[in-house]
Amino acid sequence: MKGISILEGKYAVSMDLYPQQGREFNRIYPFYENLKQKRFTTTRCRSCGWRAFPPRVICPECLSEELEWVDLPVKGRVLVVTEEEVGVPLGFETPLIHALIDLDGQLTMFVRIINCASGELKEGDEVRLAVFPVEAVPVEGKKGTIIPQERVFFAFEKVK
């Protein structure tokens, strides 16, 4: 069965699960370049010292544009776990495991846990950053050519 024929093979940014990561589309592209190197980074303000997350192009506290990239811890500890059994969005498998994790006192994050069986993750467990490739963006080039732009995203996994 066919879908909407005029949309066949078309990419819609408004239906994309993941953000645009290339420098043509996003000023915080270094986050994703660092992520490819398995570094978890964000921006800190050189003027007032505020460490923001997610990374920004201006400081939300003093509005300075003088920002620098800093590393965040790549290991954390689980505070709360949930497993979603119903209503998991397209693109994610059931059960979808989430955890609220403490990143060494620097950040409390709601994250997806991958490479983990149902019932396996417990409060107090140690988790670490896990980087994985996600679907490339088919970017239109000249004369109708399509250039795939590679992407990554991150979740966390249990340290076994």
Place this chain on the structure above:
Amino acid sequence: MRNVCVIAGGQSVWGLRRATQRDLFQEAGKACFEDNNIITNKDIDGLIVASAYTERCSFQTHLAPLVAEYLGIRPRSVCARVELLCASGSSGIIMAYGLIKSGVADVVMVIGGEKLYTPQRWEVNYSELGSVDHDWDGAMGLGLPPPLFAMVAKQHMKKYGTTEEQLAMVSVKNRRNGMNNPKGQFREPVDLQTALEAKTIVRPLKLYDCCPVTDGAAAIILAVEEKARYFTDKPLVYIRGCGQATMSNMTANMASWTTWEALKVAAGQAYQKAGVGPQDVDVAQTHDCFTISEIIEYEDLGFCEKGEGGWFIQEGKSDFGGQVPVNTDGGLLSCGHPFGATGIRQGIEIMRQLRGDAVRQVEGARIGLTHNLSGAIAAHTVVIYGRDLE
């Protein structure tokens, strides 16, 4: 200073509807005018439309002129749409209130609604990825919010001893309140045992702990007091004060998961403007998207001490005859939750309670409150209504 009154309100039937978004807006507009047969569509000078998923599910922007055309309204003071996801409706109400109070508009209809059921059900779940911070929380799979509120519930249970029975009591109460609501999505009662034994959605939340996905619309008319007196023969209901607050958006920036600071700020602002306190509220409609939400809202609205929300429901203090009946029309858990319409539905129920013609009436109610939550617990909107100005 000009005073602002609520003079009419009505809604479409809510649920899984065989109707388009514009069908639903027409039904709600008609129901609103039928509530008060003195005012007509030609008396409305401003229109504010509240809808969050109009682009996602109906592929329609520039919605307000479309709705105006369908309802035979010719706006001349304001004609625009507002969006704050689940609190789009109460955002429309506070904006109409401000425009009327300041003299920009005199008589404004606020109408909100959503068509969420599309031919394939995955679409609305998927669209939810764009309702949280898409690039960060959405990409973690935080779509429909049960996982988020399950984490809230787990932490509240651990910190304050709140129980699964107490969560279930909220749905039992709200389903009971919604039984006679002719426009609600669910009109069947649920008993405690059924609620406790229902299918798990995200532990500890079970089926009846979660509000459903809903198609529907609702409309309300606000007017400056002088015109309100001309356009209605029912008791006047005033908007006494409001507050809307946000302190963070992405989950990583939420200071506390069990105390909703932005709710306290919004409520504090609304109480101060209205010149009342939580002890003065006779009836409230709060955002019971999940049972745990209503329990935390008792606390952070100041109806009880922090951590005692579970006991507040267990002791019947939020039921008819209790300290402050909450969600007297059934709330989101019974009525359903078409995002842009919910705040308007809450306002309509408070209007009826204060006029004295609600389906399930709180006797002698003179001060009512609505609370609307939106996003990943990111924003809170509180409106206080009164039969009296002071």
